Amino acid sequence: MRKELSKSKLLMSFMMASVLSVFLFSGNARSDQTKWIAIGSLHDWYSSAGSEVEVGRRHLISDQQDGLRWPAQFRYQDSKAAKALWIGTTNYNDPLVNKTFNFKVVHCGPRVLDEEHEFMPAEFKLIGKFNHPLVLVGGIPASRIGYMDYVDEVNPNLPVDRLLIDVVNTSIGVTMTRKIYAFSQKYNNNYFIYDYVFKNTGIIN
Structure with a gap:
C-alpha cells in the first residue's frame, strides 16, 4: 500500500513539474x-525574423556554429555563429506607450x-526556378538536400535559381523587405546577393 502511495505521489510530482516547466518556458518559445x-556550393539558413540569431535554427547550444557552409558538400564546414540587425530612430512618438523617446532602437x-x-x-x-532534383537509391531518398532545399513556389521565369523573400514589420513602423538571391551555375554558386528595402509604413504590430 505504501509503495502504491509513493508511486502515486512521485507521478503527481512529475506531472506538476512538467506543467510548471511549460508555463515557465513558454514565454521564451520562439515561433x-x-x-x-x-x-x-554555399549553403545557409535564414530566419523569418529578419536576421539569424545565435543558435536560432534549432535553438540548441550544440548549434553555436551553424550555417554558412562552404564547401557545403563536406561535413563540418559551418562558419556562422550569429548575425544581428538593429534599426534606430530619433524623436519617436511611440503610440504603444503614448510617449516620445529621444532615441528608440529595435533589434x-x-x-x-x-x-x-x-x-x-x-x-x-x-x-525556385525549378524544384530540387529527387535522388533515390533503391526507392529511398539518398540526399539530405531534399530536406533542406524546400521550395514554396516554382517560377520558371525567375532570373535566378533561388529567391528568398522575407518581409518583417517592426515596432517603430519600419517594414523591412529582405531578398536573397542564389545561383546553381558552377561559376556563380558560391555567393548570395542580398537586397534590403526599409520602408516607413507605420505598421507597428
Missing part, C-alpha cells in the same frame, strides 16, 4: 520559421529575438 538556401540578434514587440514576420517564402 520564427527557418529556410535553407542550398542550391550551390534582432545577435542573441535576442522578440517577435511580439520588435520584429514581427509578415511574409517568408522561398521561390
